[in-house]
Amino acid sequence: MIAIKELITIDKTSDTAIYLQVSNAIIHNIRRGSLRRGLKLPGSRELAGILQVHRKTMLAAYGELLAQGWIEMIPRKGTFVVKDLPEIKPTRIKNVEPLAKYPVKTIFSIDEKRFAPFGPSNFPPPGKLVINDGFPDVRLAPSEFYIRELRSVAKQGAFKKYNMYGSAKGALYLRETLSSFLSDTRGLPISAENILITKGAQMGIYLAAHLLIKPGDNVIVGEPSYFAANITFQQAGAILNRVPVDEYGIDVDKIEAICKKKKIRLLYVIPHHHHPTTVTLIPERRIRLLELAANYKFAIIEDDYDYDFHYTSNPVLPMASLDNHGNVIYIGTLSKTLVPATRVGFMVAPENFINTVSHLRRTIDWQGDSMMEVAIAGLYRNGTIERHIKKVVKLYHERRDHFCALLKEKMGSHISFKIPDGGMSVWTKFNKVDLKLVAERAAKKGLLMSDGRIYNTNAEYNASRLGFASLNLKEQDKAIEILSTCM
Amino acid sequence: MIAIKELITIDKTSDTAIYLQVSNAIIHNIRRGSLRRGLKLPGSRELAGILQVHRKTMLAAYGELLAQGWIEMIPRKGTFVVKDLPEIKPTRIKNVEPLAKYPVKTIFSIDEKRFAPFGPSNFPPPGKLVINDGFPDVRLAPSEFYIRELRSVAKQGAFKKYNMYGSAKGALYLRETLSSFLSDTRGLPISAENILITKGAQMGIYLAAHLLIKPGDNVIVGEPSYFAANITFQQAGAILNRVPVDEYGIDVDKIEAICKKKKIRLLYVIPHHHHPTTVTLIPERRIRLLELAANYKFAIIEDDYDYDFHYTSNPVLPMASLDNHGNVIYIGTLSKTLVPATRVGFMVAPENFINTVSHLRRTIDWQGDSMMEVAIAGLYRNGTIERHIKKVVKLYHERRDHFCALLKEKMGSHISFKIPDGGMSVWTKFNKVDLKLVAERAAKKGLLMSDGRIYNTNAEYNASRLGFASLNLKEQDKAIEILSTCM
Numbered sequence: 001m002i003a004i005k006e007l008i009t010i011d012k013t014s015d016t017a018i019y020l021q022v023s024n025a026i027i028h029n030i031r032r033g034s035l036r037r038g039l040k041l042p043g044s045r046e047l048a049g050i051l052q053v054h055r056k057t058m059l060a061a062y063g064e065l066l067a068q069g070w071i072e073m074i075p076r077k078g079t080f081v082v083k084d085l086p087e088i089k090p091t092r093i094k095n096v097e098p099l100a101k102y103p104v105k106t107i108f109s110i111d112e113k114r115f116a117p118f119g120p121s122n123f124p125p126p127g128k129l130v131i132n133d134g135f136p137d138v139r140l141a142p143s144e145f146y147i148r149e150l151r152s153v154a155k156q157g158a159f160k161k162y163n164m165y166g167s168a169k170g171a172l173y174l175r176e177t178l179s180s181f182l183s184d185t186r187g188l189p190i191s192a193e194n195i196l197i198t199k200g201a202q203m204g205i206y207l208a209a210h211l212l213i214k215p216g217d218n219v220i221v222g223e224p225s226y227f228a229a230n231i232t233f234q235q236a237g238a239i240l241n242r243v244p245v246d247e248y249g250i251d252v253d254k255i256e257a258i259c260k261k262k263k264i265r266l267l268y269v270i271p272h273h274h275h276p277t278t279v280t281l282i283p284e285r286r287i288r289l290l291e292l293a294a295n296y297k298f299a300i301i302e303d304d305y306d307y308d309f310h311y312t313s314n315p316v317l318p319m320a321s322l323d324n325h326g327n328v329i330y331i332g333t334l335s336k337t338l339v340p341a342t343r344v345g346f347m348v349a350p351e352n353f354i355n356t357v358s359h360l361r362r363t364i365d366w367q368g369d370s371m372m373e374v375a376i377a378g379l380y381r382n383g384t385i386e387r388h389i390k391k392v393v394k395l396y397h398e399r400r401d402h403f404c405a406l407l408k409e410k411m412g413s414h415i416s417f418k419i420p421d422g423g424m425s426v427w428t429k430f431n432k433v434d435l436k437l438v439a440e441r442a443a444k445k446g447l448l449m450s451d452g453r454i455y456n457t458n459a460e461y462n463a464s465r466l467g468f469a470s471l472n473l474k475e476q477d478k479a480i481e482i483l484s485t486c487m
Numbered sequence: 488m489i490a491i492k493e494l495i496t497i498d499k500t501s502d503t504a505i506y507l508q509v510s511n512a513i514i515h516n517i518r519r520g521s522l523r524r525g526l527k528l529p530g531s532r533e534l535a536g537i538l539q540v541h542r543k544t545m546l547a548a549y550g551e552l553l554a555q556g557w558i559e560m561i562p563r564k565g566t567f568v569v570k571d572l573p574e575i576k577p578t579r580i581k582n583v584e585p586l587a588k589y590p591v592k593t594i595f596s597i598d599e600k601r602f603a604p605f606g607p608s609n610f611p612p613p614g615k616l617v618i619n620d621g622f623p624d625v626r627l628a629p630s631e632f633y634i635r636e637l638r639s640v641a642k643q644g645a646f647k648k649y650n651m652y653g654s655a656k657g658a659l660y661l662r663e664t665l666s667s668f669l670s671d672t673r674g675l676p677i678s679a680e681n682i683l684i685t686k687g688a689q690m691g692i693y694l695a696a697h698l699l700i701k702p703g704d705n706v707i708v709g710e711p712s713y714f715a716a717n718i719t720f721q722q723a724g725a726i727l728n729r730v731p732v733d734e735y736g737i738d739v740d741k742i743e744a745i746c747k748k749k750k751i752r753l754l755y756v757i758p759h760h761h762h763p764t765t766v767t768l769i770p771e772r773r774i775r776l777l778e779l780a781a782n783y784k785f786a787i788i789e790d791d792y793d794y795d796f797h798y799t800s801n802p803v804l805p806m807a808s809l810d811n812h813g814n815v816i817y818i819g820t821l822s823k824t825l826v827p828a829t830r831v832g833f834m835v836a837p838e839n840f841i842n843t844v845s846h847l848r849r850t851i852d853w854q855g856d857s858m859m860e861v862a863i864a865g866l867y868r869n870g871t872i873e874r875h876i877k878k879v880v881k882l883y884h885e886r887r888d889h890f891c892a893l894l895k896e897k898m899g900s901h902i903s904f905k906i907p908d909g910g911m912s913v914w915t916k917f918n919k920v921d922l923k924l925v926a927e928r929a930a931k932k933g934l935l936m937s938d939g940r941i942y943n944t945n946a947e948y949n950a951s952r953l954g955f956a957s958l959n960l961k962e963q964d965k966a967i968e969i970l971s972t973c974m
Contacts, residue, residue: 068877103813163826199852326590339650365686370828390555
């Protein structure tokens with residue numbers, strides 16, 4: 001009789017189910033040879049007694065071992081460790097040794113210049129005091145509700161339904177849900193066929209850019225504009241035409257002047273809380289942009305990433321809701337509404353565009369994660385997302401006011417800024433002091449912040465987006481206290 | 488006193504928590520005017536009595552309404568519906584009517600030819616009898632374990648940690664986990680810095696293609712080869728050089744002959760269970776390919792999507808595990824191991840390649856879904872994935888044998904095929920009968936299957952991959968019974 005009791009330790013406080021602890025321990029001992037091949041094992045009743053577990057637990061453990069192929073049951077003879085272990089072991093190739101050390105560099109050349117790093121590269125560990133670019137407070141996210149939806153998708157037999165390959169446009173259930181949400185909140189009379197579910201706003205920008213831009217095409221962007229969009233257009237081969245952004249948004253007269261001189265393929269605008277300057281594009285300019293796009297037949301990417309976050313004014317209807325001609329590709333995201341790492345966004349456009357872009361998307365990642373998409377549709381349908389938006393808007397409003405008051409009180413003439421209507425950050429220009437030095441000093445004192453270089457284009461702004469939404473009032477006090485000593 | 492009892496209906500059998508039912512009902516009534524602005528509401532104790540719910544439930548409901556900004560509590564006065572409702576309503580633009588009907592087509596031109604549809608376009612609803620391309624049986628997926636991991640990520644305060652923006656390479660925890668899993672199973676002496684987490688194998692192919700290929704570059708692929716890879720290379724501007732695939736894999740002599748004539752940038756191979764033919768590339772050819780790549784300095788994409796599914800033989804060590812020179816970009820996926828719609832795959836390459844490719848990936852979708860990535864790392868660490876692979880390999884082995892026996896018995900000389908060593912499908916040539924007609928007849932009889940056209944290249948094969956893994960034995964009986972009547 002083998003001393004099987006000594007080979008199996010059970011930890012009743014562990015998260016792992018006991019039957020799995022037992023089967024894992026038996027596998028471990030088969031592997032290391034303590035339970036040899038062909039060995040007869042005690043019956044389940046006997047072993048349950050030895051290990052002092054319920055017989056059902058022991059049956060489940062044996063069931064597991066059987067399913068994995070470690071043991072066999074021979075009628076009227078008993079339970080045995082199999083002779084041929086079910087291990088997949090790679091076949092070695094004769095006379096060829098596998099690597100001891102993996103190569104450090106490729107033998108072929110890579111265009112490292114074209115695909116240079118951009119944006120923030122180091123991600124501070126949680127617990128650090130950080131003034132970020134304007135991210136939501138992930139501590140407020142309705143994570144319980146999200147997990148509950150995921151579980152319910154997995155339960156309903158829906159797991160089966162939603163886990164085979166599906167449409168590159170995204171789960172129909174989410175597209176239907178979004179089409180009615182966007183119609184209610186943004187006046188877009190669309191159907192599911194006008195929507196493609198993306199991975200954040202970024203994938204929307206990428207897809208539109210790569211569908212539309214051929215090398216040498218002219219694209220108009222703001223000066224300044226969102227750095228990741230600029231890089232995406234340039235990588236696609238675009239020539240960027242930079243048009244100043246003033247307090248009313250992008251300068252439409254300048255755009256018209258350019259259109260008279262050359263063929264424009266694409267215009268990129270951020271209508272609410274422009275990145276980085278936080279200004280909102282005024283209605284008059286929206287109308288004129290639509291007219292220009294209709295006349296000169298260019299496409300507009302309307303990146304409305306920040307539509308849901310208004311504190312003292314209401315959002316303006318998107319250009320997409322006024323566009324009779326099919327010029328506008330409307331982009332939005334849930335990264336700010338839920339959490340940045342939940343990569344769900346959407347693109348709204350006429351059906352021919354959505355169809356074609358879905359074929360491009362298929363080559364990129366085939367499709368999205370359907371279970372997640374269906375769970376998020378559930379969050380819309382049971383009101384969680386609306387409820388969450390209401391709550392955080394109230395809170396962020398308070399945080400904005402506190403933050404701006406602090407900036408004014410503690411930073412005085414070292415900086416200039418305007419209180420933003422909405423969004424999650426304050427576009428702050430540093431006067432007579434090098435922001436790079438400020439950020440270095442702040443880091444030494446435990447406050448991490450951008451040195452502002454990612455917002456520079458050809459021009460240098462010595463400015464940064466100071467994100468207030470992810471800091472509670474106490475954290476804001478601490479952060480600005482430190483910042484004020486770094487001037 | 489308002490008749491609040493009549494306005495609020497509580498359904499104790501609903502999935503929605505009661506406090507949310509109460510707060511949702513109150514919001515609904517505020518919106519429709521039944522509870523007017525400024526109205527004094529009953530105290531929580533009183534309303535709890537009226538609605539016959541626990542006072543704590545009522546406190547939670549009022550807390551919710553307060554957080555969302557629908558009610559206010561004035562000390563010593565009571566609870567009131569607020570006067571300014573917290574609704575975000577878009578501002579209409581003067582004299583401009585929003586669309587009643589959304590435009591059908593874009594005004595600007597789209598290159599629909601370059602981004603043409605490919606691959607299967609219609610996704611059969613669950614419940615239909617389908618012979619697919621070789622997909623796993625999603626009914627077997629360890630969904631409970633996956634949800635448990637997701638919940639534990641959300642609980643541990645890790646939600647906070649993993650839901651801010653992070654590395655474009657993927658969650659470090661998963662990259663570390665995978666580097667030790669791949670080292671154990673595939674002899675790859677790698678670290679986390681050699682791994683980029685992708686969305687399925689497809690994103691690996693896309694990223695490598697777009698990093699490496701400039702318009703006009705020569706790429707070698709098999710004849711036949713995986714259709715989605717072919718399309719991806721062509722969209723990136725590659726000229727495809729098609730090299731025959733025989734029963735030992737791709738023809739290496741022919742590759743050498745091409746290399747002598749022109750500069751090759753990239754070779755795409757599928758070393759196990761080649762798509763579509765299911766053949767495995769023999770060791771001798773693997774070694775020669777590595778030599779050729781070192782001599783002619785081209786990159787190899789080794790798409791080992793099917794490594795974990797071997798029934799009668801062991802897998803051969805990947806070329807990546809023998810590659811001293813940094814030629815090989817090794818790609819794998821969990822789409823076959825877990826479920827197709829869980830979009831997690833990986834790319835293994837020298838560090839300079841992974842770094843550069845991560846900058847390209849940032850422009851595409853910024854990063855993956857960290858919560859999901861960390862949950863999947865948990866599935867590796869607690870043994871779920873290994874256990875699941877063992878179970879399904881045993882089952883799929885049985886399904887392969889049954890399926891091939893059925894094909895032989897029922898289909899006879901109408902088809903020719905070889906029993907595959909592993910994988911999830913049988914590459915089946917139809918003799919003297921047009922597969923397109925067969926598929927049409929089958930569809931009429933309730934069996935959905937490919938008409939084989941997606942496997943055609945310049946050549947027409949009149950063949951299809953008949954997937955056996957997602958059908959249990961009974962379903963196989965039924966499917967082949969139908970198929971046999973369609974000849």
